């Protein structure tokens with residue numbers, strides 16, 4: 313049983329991606345309103361080998377020896393901010409040796425990119441997916457609830473600096489919440505920023521699952537269209553989730569890897585253990601027909617193993 317290796321799961325940007333959890337707990341430099349894995353337990357900027365490279369790469373070697381399906385990427389993330397892990401560079405190198413030819417991607421909230429040591433540890437990745445939800449300080453404080461050591465201006469400069477040092481692909485992600493960071497002021501600042509940083513693609517997304525805090529509301533389709541049009545953003549699958557924790561919640565195995573005796577019910581239960589999802593989201597994450605998912609969900613509700621909650625004009629199930 314893997315603790316720090318999960319998936320693979322399919323995402324719009326990375327294809328079939330194996331996830332690595334570099335934190336092992338809810339440790340983050342932000343406590344975002346929309347976080348899909350719940351409130352941050354340890355709000356910190358302290359950098360440590362939270363999950364040591366030897367431990368994580370040992371698990372990855374076991375996965376590689378099990379005859380895994382063809383992967384499109386291995387993605388470093390977790391239940392918080394992966395750049396807090398000081399073994400990041402060793403983990404990137406280890407992934408290349410254990411899974412040769414598979415691109416290494418890193419999800420980050422960008423908060424530590426002002427630190428040259430963090431940028432140096434990250435520069436060996438093939439793809440970096442930094443988040444930047446707003447460049448308006450008041451909006452930043454409201455939506456990302458950062459640790460007191462984190463400065464928005466330092467993040468902005470750190471990302472620009474990283475762009476000059478990094479030869480790989482950069483996919484910038486902007487998550488918009490209604491009434492919080494959907495201002496014209498933010499859009500104008502983001503537009504200037506994108507012109508300077510020149511990411512390979514920009515993804516404008518919103519919440520598709522209940523977030524950590526009840527005041528978070530998804531942006532309307534009109535707001536998303538306004539941001540996407542201005543920023544030239546690429547439309548992504550809305551089931552991808554967001555930020556470093558985006559892949560962690562969808563930890564059910566893909567069909568090529570799962571034990572043949574493992575049923576749909578247990579796969580659905582495992583996936584819902586990570587975060588609340590709708591029938592459609594479960595279907596996309598697990599690659600199963602909605603009818604099969606619905607039957608499994610009904611079984612789990614009957615057995616009182618999961619609960620249902622109405623939100624965003626849909627029904628979310630959670631374990």
Ligand code: SF4
Pocket residue numbers: 340341342343344346347348349352391392393421554555556557
């Ligand atoms: S969304 Fe990402 S950056 Fe924000 S609190 Fe959750 S894990 Fe941290």
